[in-house]
Amino acid sequence: MLTLKDLGKACLIALWFVVLTFPLMVIKVNPIDRIITWRWHNMLWVGLGSFLCYLAGRIWLARRDVRLRRIRQGLAEEKPPLSRRILQNPAIWRPLLAAGVLFFLAFPALFSTYQTNIMITALMYVVLGLGLNIVVGVAGLLDLGYVAFYAVGAYAYALLNLHFGLGFWTVLPIGGLLAATFGILLGFPVLRLRGDYLAIVTLGFGEIIRLILENWNEFSHGPSGISNIPRPGLFGIQMSLDQSITYLYYLMIGMVTFTIFVVNRLQNSRIGRAWFALREDEIACQAMGIDKTRTKLTAFALGATWAGMVGVIFAAKTTFVNPASFTFLESAIILCIVVLGGMGSIVGVIIAALVLILLPEYLRAFSEYRMLVFGAVLVVMMVFRPQGIVANIRKTYQVEEK
Amino acid sequence: MLELREVCTYYGNIQALRDISLRVEEGEIITLIGANGAGKSTTLMSISGIVPPKRGEILFRGRPIHELSADRIVALGICQVPEGRHIFPDLTVAENLDMGAFLRRDRKGIARDLDYVYSLFPILRERRNQPGGNLSGGEQQMLAISRALMARPQLLLLDEPSMGLAPLVTRQIFEIIRQINREQNTTIFLVEQNANLALKVADRGYVLETGRITMHDRAGALRANRDVQRAYLGI
Incomplete structure (x- = not known):
């Protein structure tokens, strides 16, 4: 051979x-x-x-x-890829899913607080990845400034708490809504743009938000950021640090479950089909009577919502926000998650988020080489599996024939 | 049914259509012939709202539509088969057809129309689970026409259905265009390079030269016209 x-x-x-x-x-x-x-x-x-x-x-x-x-030559039968074989056979994926759910539910009991904390971060990136997946993976709009919406959510909680004393649970939906508004705000000027041009404008948007936060001292306290943000509460119960991390972990699990549910429903809805069509061919979309403006704006808004909500959780987790957390590198990592996972594939994005966030943490043993290994993994993946870890499987429906 | 009154369309500063006025009557097949760059496709794009006109009026059943967005125009019953087919390459044939019925909600009617387009093009039924991008050029054209039919249009705008197809496939597609016109009573506005074939199936024709309509007559008369013969039929 x-x-x-x-x-x-x-x-x-x-x-x-x-x-x-x-x-x-x-x-x-x-x-x-x-x-x-x-x-x-x-x-x-x-x-x-x-x-x-x-x-x-x-x-x-x-x-x-x-x-x-x-x-x-017809000598062998075409075998579907491993990921598809697993996903399409309930006898395999059901036990796998059950094991996964059990593992994640028992995680804080099995591992140290440090590990739980890392897992919370990974879960946050799962939700961020799923959110960006709507914009980039499904609707095909390359967004390089996604971190801006994350920042909007985080600062929404920090500032609303600082000035008005609003609690975590009140701000969570507000942060989402605010990010969605910013999504539409970004969406309007870029409606006519595609591909590289769109990428550059979104990149600029991300930087604008970060620079405003950095320089508008009266509003955002500048580079020194805002500290002493309260952790999420639970009916006013006093919690120790360990307990509140465990609480945050389960909150994040709930958030991930909710996101998966909503994103899955969205993808199989009318608007989801319109997004897929928009990614494929804009002229054909218009000829089919799909409202291009509305479809694009909803993609931006619904994608941004998740970043806003995770932003609120981020602020509550670290109890401190400053503009340095929202650099372009964050956008790039989230984009990596979507591309590596497989554009438009929910399972792929989840796996990719866990791998990309946990890998650098557990590679600490390799100290100075860890980023080198990280880069190598990305390069190898893109060369051998450009379609991502799990290529997207769209639901297909059969129309009954008479 | 459709009337254009002194329509002018621009691409940036370049004027593509100069005072186009034409009428399409209910139930007929009308064709627009002309050389490359004469403005044939632009006329269709103006009607369907993808490239809206700068001046002039477009009336559909007496109602002005030139200020509506593309999706609203489709909702009124005008559906375009864009030049170069523009099928969705990664969606399967069945999903492509499903996208055609995007604005409709009557499931029974959609299923009936699906059966109808499958009866027009049996090959699409065979290929229904294949991605649209894997089809041959002729099959893609069939898919594009079928997808437009799934919107159940009253007026079907066809842009160059013969583009890049073998003569035999072209003839088959034109046969079916006539069949659709007859069976569904769909009015058809056909834009075509192949003037000979277009004038054979059409009832009436317009000749477009550098953005202006220079001639308009019954299709048979145009075919007999010396100037048309010399310029477009190569006789």
Whole structure:
């Protein structure tokens, strides 16, 4: 299966990676003693590792080609991808789902507060991912400024609490509504834009919100932010820090469940079909009588709502907000979640959010290399599975025939 | 049924239509022929509201529609099959047809019309679970026409149904256009490069030259006209 040419290419690739990672993996400068340590053994590992990885990838691709050829010739039957086989067989996904639900329900009891805290963050990104998924994955509008709505929610809670003493539960819907309003506000000027142009305007919008928060001291307290934001309450019960983290965890579980339910219903509704159609072809949409303006604006508004609500939860979780939490990098990570998970796929987005947020946390063991590994995972994913972890399966309906 | 009165349409500063006036009567097939860039597609886009006119009036059953948005015009019963087909490539054939009925809520009527378009184009029934992008050019054109029919239009705007198709497939599609006109009593406004074929199926025709209507007559008369023959029929 492997030819000499493949081996040669593998050697070349190993050499390339050795050169590429040379400054990072081999040279170590100790500025205090002013010595340079040369870690030549690392070079060997990088070379060997990339050599073997390439060969493994090669074999995998070759086997896939053979299988595809057999399918074309009618010798083998086409097997649906693993994710689809799991999702379409209730005998497999039901126990899996039950195990997942049990795991997440028992999580705070099984793990430390530290772990629970990380999981809360991951769950927040699940909801953010599902929200952005409406805009980018379903309606196909590339939004690079999604974090702006997150900021709107967080500051809504911080400021309304500071000035009017409003509680968490009152602000949660207000934050959502406010973000939706901002979504429409952003939606109007970009109605005529598509693709790259749309991406740039949304990017600008995200930066505008952040810069306003940073510079308008009287309004937002500038870069120093707002502190002492109360955690979410529960009928006025006093809770210790551990208890309130556990409480927040279950609150987040509830939020995720609610989001999944609503987003799923939305995707299969009339408006959801209009979003799918809008992503595919705008002219055809208009010819079919779909109101382009309304469809786009609802996508922006309904996507932003989730970011606003998670923003409120974020402010309550950290008890402190400042503009530094809402940089472009956040938007990029949320976008990564959507793309990596598979555009438009709810299950994919959930898995991707958990992987992308938990991976850097648990890779801390690799200390300085963790972001390198993180990047490598993203690159490998996009090369081998550009359609995402779980490619979207749209519900299909059969019209009864007479 | 449809009347255009001195319609002028612009793309930015460029004027594409100059004082177009024409009438379409109930139940007829009307065709607009002309060279590339004459403004044929723009005329249809102006009627359907995708590129609204800057001046002039468009009346549908006596009601002005030139200021309505594209979706409201579809709701009134005017449906366009855009040039280059514009099917939804990632949606299946059945879903494409379903999108055609987007504005309708009468399930029984939709099911009946679905049966009807499947009877017109049996190949679409066979391919109903395939993504629209996998169909051949001819099948995509059939899908585009069927999708428009699913909106149950009173006036069907067809933009270049023969584009990129083999002569045999083109003839089949034109046969079906005539059948739709006959069976459903759908008025058809046909824009076509292939003037010969278009004038054969149409009742009346307009000739468009650089944004102006230069001639208008019964289709048979136009086919017999020396100027039309020289310019568009290649005789």
